[in-house]
Structure formats: C-alpha cells, structure tokens
Amino acid sequence: MSQAAPAPAAPVLQRMLDCRRLQDGAARLACFDREAATVDAAQQSREIVVLDRDTAERGARAVETERRRFEPFEGVIAGARQQPNGRWVLRLEDGTQWVQADSETVRREPRAGQTVAVRPAAMGSYFANIDGQRAIRVRPLN
Known part of the structure; x- marks a missing residue:
C-alpha cells in the first residue's frame, strides 16, 4: 500500500x-x-x-460532532460498553463517542458492526436508534 x-x-x-x-x-x-x-x-x-496529527484529528472529530448537532446521521458501532449505572457508551467507527442520557432499557445489547441512527432531540441531547430498536436518549462524549 x-x-x-x-x-x-x-x-x-x-x-x-x-x-x-x-x-x-x-x-x-x-x-x-x-x-x-x-x-x-x-x-x-x-x-x-x-498542528500535530493527533491534534488535527481531534479537531476534525470535534467539527464532525458539531456538524451533526443539527442534522440526523447514521454511523456504525465500533465498540460498546455498559457503565455500572446500566447506561451504554457507544464508540462509532468515526471515533466519536455517545453516552446514554436516559435510563431506557436497551433490549438487544449494542455491539460492533451494528448501525445507529442519531437525530437531534431537545436540550442538547439526541435520540439514537441502535440497530432499529426503540430510541434512547444520548449525548456526545467528545
């Protein structure tokens, strides 16, 4: 290559x-x-x-997250983990991370390769539909 x-x-x-x-x-x-x-x-x-490469890439991710603030998008989960409080943290393939902001139960655990559709919600939060499931409220981590 x-x-x-x-x-x-x-x-x-x-x-x-x-x-x-x-x-x-x-x-x-x-x-x-x-x-x-x-x-x-x-x-x-x-x-x-x-800028060094890491700083430039962090800036690009921040710009991408900001761009998404007002428009729906779809991504692919690269990894997911459940916090001790039961809420999920989703890491997407583009490097952004989203944390569950409500206490809704996710019926099927999120895992790498699943799609997630994210759309803006009220008060700076978002709705995320993981692999077609019922939406949960999320917020960006980075």
Whole structure:
C-alpha cells in the first residue's frame, strides 16, 4: 500500500527549510534565524497554524460532532460498553463517542458492526436508534 505524498509546505515554512541547502555555515545560520523569525511571526498572526496529527484529528472529530448537532446521521458501532449505572457508551467507527442520557432499557445489547441512527432531540441531547430498536436518549462524549 503506497502512502500519499506529503502536502507541500506553506511558502513561509518552505523558505526556512530551503536554508538547509546553503553550504556556508554562517550563511545557513543567518538564513535559519531570519526565516525562523518569519515563521514565528506568521504563526503568531495565525497566517499559518502548525498542528500535530493527533491534534488535527481531534479537531476534525470535534467539527464532525458539531456538524451533526443539527442534522440526523447514521454511523456504525465500533465498540460498546455498559457503565455500572446500566447506561451504554457507544464508540462509532468515526471515533466519536455517545453516552446514554436516559435510563431506557436497551433490549438487544449494542455491539460492533451494528448501525445507529442519531437525530437531534431537545436540550442538547439526541435520540439514537441502535440497530432499529426503540430510541434512547444520548449525548456526545467528545
């Protein structure tokens, strides 16, 4: 399986990376110092934003959860666990987690591979139909 080529660097960052090509040590250091200051200023002004992969993925999941706030969606359960209070925590394949917010009994235990249909409900909660069962009230965990 081949990996996709990395995205091109922002021009302000690429100029700093290009400093590595200079053979003269003093010129290379001066280039790095100058371009690092430019990168720092660009980051401070939010012209560029530098994130590690985990932070970017968490942000993408948060955006996806926010997008879902007002529209119904379907997902697939990747895992489910029951809390000591009897309420279920559902982890979907997209990485989001939903916790049961009511005390309704789930007739058939949720398990990986089942579909779940989620739609907005009142007061910031949602209804979830797990594998076609009667809806339970849930709220997002992440």
